[in-house]
Amino acid sequence: MLTIKSIRETNPVILNVANMVTPQHVADAINFYGGSPIMFTDEREAAGLTNISSGVVFNMGSTNEATLRNVIASGKVANKRGIPVVIDPVAIGATELRQDNFARAAEAVAFDVIRGNAGEIAYLANVNWQANGIDAGNGDGDVVAIAKKAAHRYHCWVVLSGVKDIVTDGETTYCVDNGHPYFQTNVGSGDMLDGILATAIATEHGLKALVRATATFSIAGELAGEKYPNQPASFFVELYNQLATITDEVIDTRMKIHQV
Known part of the structure; x- marks a missing residue:
């Protein structure tokens, strides 16, 4: 079973093609969780940095040709x-450019995990959903069915983030009921989870590791929210404190997951 102790003992190097808005948030989350983050923006070092990494994260939020080249070069290695x-297919439903770039990345690279909100995963599952930029938006679909459909389509694990998080391989599916509303208030929370997930499966490659990592991040948010119930900015800082100090005992006690 994945443990915080094993993550921190392993200290996996996690390489990131980051969204221009949130690289510091992501680096800090990976570091406090127990990994070692690296960001890169130059295709010429993609192979070298990927070769020394234990996991990679591609955030498609700052879409341009250079970012796509970095994703493909690193992903192939x-x-x-x-x-x-x-x-992370950030706001993929918003523009044709984001859709085309994701399609080009998916053609060249096999993904282990796609992590997105309901609107993003619904787009990948070819399900109608009224997404709104980076926000999940609204839809009538069954989020479990949507996540499973996307997992089958891309032959990978899918983590669908929301009020309840869905983690699936298309066959076995878990719901994580932990969390806090301030995750939606603070831009970059999902990007941080991307890094947490990569750190987890770099340590132990499996669906249950993703479930536990998702729950751990959500529990850290719950604890931060208990300390700062009416201060969303203070919540965000406290989230880092909780990630840095959370124990497996706390995770085991507070984790709310069930198979669906």
Whole structure:
């Protein structure tokens, strides 16, 4: 079973093609959770940095040709070496450019994990959903069915973030009931979870590791919210404190998951 102790003992190096808005948030989350983050923006060092990494994260929130080249160059090396790949299709329903870039990335790189909100995963599952930029938006679909459909389509694990998080391989599916509303208030929370997930499966490659990592991040949010119930900015800082100090005993006690 994945443990905080094993993550911190392993201290996996996690390489990131980051969204221009949140690289510091992501680096701090990975570091406090127990990994070692690296960001890169130059395709010329993609192979070298991927080769020393234990996991990679591709955030498609700052879409441009250079970012796509970085994703493909690093992803090909990661696939060849068996290094797990996490991708976040940020606001993919918003523009054709984001859709085309994700499609080009998916054609060149096999993903281990796709992490997104309901609107993003619904787009990938070809389900109608009224997404609104980076926000999940609204839809009538069954989020469990949507996550499973996306997992089958891309042959990977899917983590659908929301009030309740869905983690699935298309066959076995878990619901994580932990969390806090301030995750939606603070931009970058999902990007931080991307890094947490990569750190987890770089340590132990499996669906249950993703479930526990998702729950751990959500529990850290619950604890931060208990300390700052009416201060969303203070919540965000406290979230880092909780990630840095959370124990497996606390996770085991507070974790609310069930198979669906």
